[in-house]
Amino acid sequence: MDPQDLETLNALLEHDVGVSEKIKEQVKEFDKKVRIIVGILGKIHSTPSTLMPELLDSVDPVLLSCQDITTSIADVIPPDQFWRWKDMWSNSMRTAVYAAGLSEYLRNGSLLSLPRASEILGIKEEWKDRFSLPVEDYLHGLISMVNELSRYAINAVTLGQYEEPVRISKFVKEIFSGFTMLNLKNDSLRRRFDSLKYDLKKIEEVVYDVSLRKLVPPAQAMQ
The missing domain is CATH 1.20.58.200 (Translin; domain 2)
Known part of the structure; x- marks a missing residue:
């Protein structure tokens, strides 16, 4: 194999490793946030309806702070590579949607739409080739x-x-x-x-x- 080709391949491999490590770092933070949210929402089973608004209000700041994570991940993903990396954060994303959906029902009795879920998580349309829901x-x-x-x-x-x-x-x-x-x-x-x-x-x-x-x-x- 040509030495120049080997050098190019090594550079690509190193780049992928770098992207992977940066994503892992952000996903770790994402996981921490959704675990906190799930812990708070677990209290609904022992919370009277009169105290439910206060409980849900305590979820909002943590859920909205996930926007920082989605922005950081989107900044790392190269153009047109969303589907290559998405499995790394899928579980966290699903849990975040679950939390947002449950909060929406308990607060308003309505179903969380896909566009609204994306909005809550700070996912922007211009990211669609790098990061979306x-x-x-x-x-x-x-x-x-x-x-x-x-x-x-x-x-x-x-x-x-x-x-x-x-x-x-x-x-x-x-x-x-x-x-x-x-x-x-x-x-x-x-x-x-x-x-x-x-x-x-x-x-x-x-x-x-x-x-x-x-x-x-x-x-x-x-x-």
């Missing part, structure tokens, strides 16, 4: 949110918030209906979609129980 990661985050809501539906009853499972049931049914209309070719995503059926079943069982015990009006439980 893939649809798959967004959907994984929503599934994780539903997984958590199925648990929250049970604990809400323990806290005396009997109407919450009914609201969650309606919300999750709409998400499930949306997923059934998607062409899910990603194997991991398709397998996780199956978990939504079990989550919905658990939530419906909670709604049935509170209805049977006349803790919510029957008409409301049937929505």
